[in-house]
Amino acid sequence: MAILVVAEHDNSSLKPGTLNAVSAAQQIGGDVNVLVAGSDSRAVVEAAAQLTGVVKVIHADNACYEHQLAESVAPLVAEFGKNHTHVLAAATTTGKNLLPRVAALLDVAQISDIVEIKSEDTFVRPIYAGNALATVQSSDSIKVLTVRTTAFADAVIGGEAIIEDTDFGVEQGSTKFLGETLSVSARPELTSASIIISGGRGMQDGENFVLLEKVADKLGAAIGASRAAVDAGFVPNDYQVGQTGKIVAPDLYVAVGISGAIQHLAGMKDSKVIAAINKDEEAPIFQVADYGLVADLFKALPELEELLTD
Amino acid sequence: MKILVGVKRVVDANVKVRVKSDGTGMDLANAKMAINPFCEIAVEEAIRMKEAGVADEIIAVSVGPQVCQEQIRTALALGSDRGILVETEGQTDPLAVAKIFKAIIEKEEIDLVILGKLSIDTDNNQVGQMLAALCNYPQGTFACSAEIKEGKVEVSREIDGGEQTVLLDLPAIVTTDLRLNEPRYASLPNIMKAKKKPIDIIQPSDLGVDISSNLKTLGIEAPAERSAGVKVESVAELVDKLRNEAKVI
Numbered sequence A: 001m002a003i004l005v006v007a008e009h010d011n012s013s014l015k016p017g018t019l020n021a022v023s024a025a026q027q028i029g030g031d032v033n034v035l036v037a038g039s040d041s042r043a044v045v046e047a048a049a050q051l052t053g054v055v056k057v058i059h060a061d062n063a064c065y066e067h068q069l070a071e072s073v074a075p076l077v078a079e080f081g082k083n084h085t086h087v088l089a090a091a092t093t094t095g096k097n098l099l100p101r102v103a104a105l106l107d108v109a110q111i112s113d114i115v116e117i118k119s120e121d122t123f124v125r126p127i128y129a130g131n132a133l134a135t136v137q138s139s140d141s142i143k144v145l146t147v148r149t150t151a152f153a154d155a156v157i158g159g160e161a162i163i164e165d166t167d168f169g170v171e172q173g174s175t176k177f178l179g180e181t182l183s184v185s186a187r188p189e190l191t192s193a194s195i196i197i198s199g200g201r202g203m204q205d206g207e208n209f210v211l212l213e214k215v216a217d218k219l220g221a222a223i224g225a226s227r228a229a230v231d232a233g234f235v236p237n238d239y240q241v242g243q244t245g246k247i248v249a250p251d252l253y254v255a256v257g258i259s260g261a262i263q264h265l266a267g268m269k270d271s272k273v274i275a276a277i278n279k280d281e282e283a284p285i286f287q288v289a290d291y292g293l294v295a296d297l298f299k300a301l302p303e304l305e306e307l308l309t310d
Numbered sequence B: 001m002k003i004l005v006g007v008k009r010v011v012d013a014n015v016k017v018r019v020k021s022d023g024t025g026m027d028l029a030n031a032k033m034a035i036n037p038f039c040e041i042a043v044e045e046a047i048r049m050k051e052a053g054v055a056d057e058i059i060a061v062s063v064g065p066q067v068c069q070e071q072i073r074t075a076l077a078l079g080s081d082r083g084i085l086v087e088t089e090g091q092t093d094p095l096a097v098a099k100i101f102k103a104i105i106e107k108e109e110i111d112l113v114i115l116g117k118l119s120i121d122t123d124n125n126q127v128g129q130m131l132a133a134l135c136n137y138p139q140g141t142f143a144c145s146a147e148i149k150e151g152k153v154e155v156s157r158e159i160d161g162g163e164q165t166v167l168l169d170l171p172a173i174v175t176t177d178l179r180l181n182e183p184r185y186a187s188l189p190n191i192m193k194a195k196k197k198p199i200d201i202i203q204p205s206d207l208g209v210d211i212s213s214n215l216k217t218l219g220i221e222a223p224a225e226r227s228a229g230v231k232v233e234s235v236a237e238l239v240d241k242l243r244n245e246a247k248v249i
Helices: A016-028 A042-049 A070-081 A093-106 A206-219 A227-231 A262-268 A297-309 B037-051 B066-078 B094-108 B127-135 B188-194 B235-245
Strands: A002-006 A031-038 A054-061 A084-090 A110-114 A116-119 A122-127 A132-138 A143-147 A162-166 A175-182 A195-199 A222-225 A252-256 A273-278 A291-294 B002-006 B009-011 B033-035 B057-064 B082-087 B112-116 B139-149 B152-159 B162-169 B172-176 B199-202 B215-221 B230-232
Touching: A002 A016, A002 A054, A002 A070, A002 A093, A016 A031, A016 A084, A016 A116, A016 A143, A031 A042, A031 A070, A042 A054, A042 A162, A070 A084, A070 A093, A070 B127, A070 B139, A084 A093, A093 A110, A093 A143, A093 B094, A093 B127, A093 B139, A093 B152, A110 A122, A195 A206, A206 A222, A206 A252, A206 A297, A222 A227, A252 A297, A273 A297, A273 B235, A291 B235, A297 B235, B002 B037, B002 B094, B009 B066, B033 B037, B033 B066, B037 B057, B037 B066, B037 B112, B037 B172, B057 B066, B057 B094, B066 B082, B066 B188, B066 B199, B082 B094, B094 B112, B094 B127, B112 B127, B127 B139, B127 B172, B139 B162, B152 B172, B162 B172, B230 B235
Parallel strands: A002 A031, A002 A084, A031 A054, A054 A162, A084 A143, A110 A143, A195 A222, A195 A252, A252 A273, A273 A291, A291 B230, B002 B057, B002 B112, B057 B082, B082 B199, B112 B172, B139 B172
Antiparallel strands: A116 A122, A122 A132, A132 B215, A175 B162, B009 B033, B139 B152, B152 B162
C-alpha cells in the first residue's frame, strides 16, 4: 500500500504546496505516489518525478482537467485513492475545494489542515482559529488529509519516479469554467515568501499601500493585509492573512497598522520573527511581536525605506 | 426556486475561547453563542435572492442539540420561511452533516443550497464539498458573488491569487466567503413574526442517516504561547535589531 499526493499546478509548473504535501506523506511513511490531473501538463509530471521519495507519478492528461475543477478531478482521485492508505493535498483553496469531495466519494472522513503527524492514523490540527490544537485519530480505511503547508518542509529534488499514464477522464457538463482573474505581481507569493510586510486598517486607504510597497521592494518581501484592510476595500482579498485568508510562516513578518485580532494572529503567529509598527501601544499585536515600535506608520515607513537603502 | 441554508450554532466570533485545563475540549460555559458568521452570510444571500424575485422559499436547517432552535429563529427573523432542526448530541462529523442535508434536499426538492464555507469553531471547511459529492451536484465554494441566470447560478470564487468564475447548473451547492455580502440585522417586528414561523424537529434516523463517527479526538491543548518581545525606540533601532540580532534582513 502507498500514499497518494494530489499535485497542485497550473499545467506548466508544480505549485510549492505540493512539496509540503509530499514531505508530509514521507513522514507518514511508505511509498509516495503523486497524481497529476491536467491538460497538456507533461512538465508538471516531470517536476513531480524528480522529488525525493516519490515512487510513481500517475498522469491523467485530459482536457476535462484543464481548470482542475473538483467535479472532474474528485472522481479520478477517488478511483486511484482506493488503492492507497492515505490521500493528501496541500490545504490551499484548490486542495480545500477538492479533498472533501474526494472523501465523500470514498465515504470516509476528511481531516483538514494537519500541522503534525503523530502516527499513521493520528494527526494534530488547529481549531478555533488556532486557539487550540486537536489530536484526532481516524479509524477509516483511507485517511484523506489536507496539509498546512507552513508546518512541513519542502520535499527536495533528487528522485527519479516512474511515470504511469491513465486515460481515466470524467466529462461533466454541469459546471462550466468561465474565467479566472489572477493578480499579477513581480513580488514573491505570500505563502512562500521569506519576508512579508502587511498593512491593516491603520493604513487608512488603499493608496497608502504604496508606502508598504516601497519597503517591500527594498526587502524583496511579499505584501499582505489584515481582514480589516480587505473589508475596507484597501486591497484585494487574496492579500488577506488570517483564519479565513492565507496562513503564512515567513522568516520575518512585519505588521504595520494592524491591531492583531485573533483571526489575524491565526494566520501569522508561526512566523519566525514578528515586528510590529502601531501607534497604539496597547494593540494586541505587541503581545506576539518580537520587536515592537510604537510610532505613526506614516512617518515610520518612509524612514524604514530610507534606512534600508543604505 | 427553493433554497436551503445551513445555520450552525457556534461560539460568538468576539469571544476569546480557552482550552479546558483537563484537555477535553474548549471552555464554553456561559460563552455567548451565535450563528456562525459564514452561515449568516448564506442566510443573507438567500434572502437577497428571494427579494430579487428569483427564490420562493428559504428553509433554514441546523444540525445539533435543541438549543440550536435559537439560531434557526434568528435565521427566520432575518427572512427565512421555515426551519428544520435535526437533533443530535455533541459534535457531528462533516460527512454525517452532509448526509443529513442530502436526505433533506431529496425530501424537499431543493434547487440551491447555500452554506458557510467553514464554521469558526471546528475550522473544517468540508460540508458543502461533501454534500456536492454525495448528490453529484456542481459546487461553487468560497463564493464572493452568486447570481441566478436562466436556471443556472454564476459563482465567482475566492482562490489563491485571485478569483475564478464558474457557471453551475441547478441544483447546485454554493459556499460563502466573507466578501459575498454584508448581513443585515433582524428588526424587532421580524423577530416577533419569526416566533410564529414553523420549525420541524426531526432525528437523523427519521432521514435514515447513520451519524456514527470514525474520528476520535484524543485531546485538545493550547498552542505554545508566543511571548511579547522588546519595544524598540526608533526605526533605526528596529532595522538594527532585524539586521544584527534576528539576522532576518
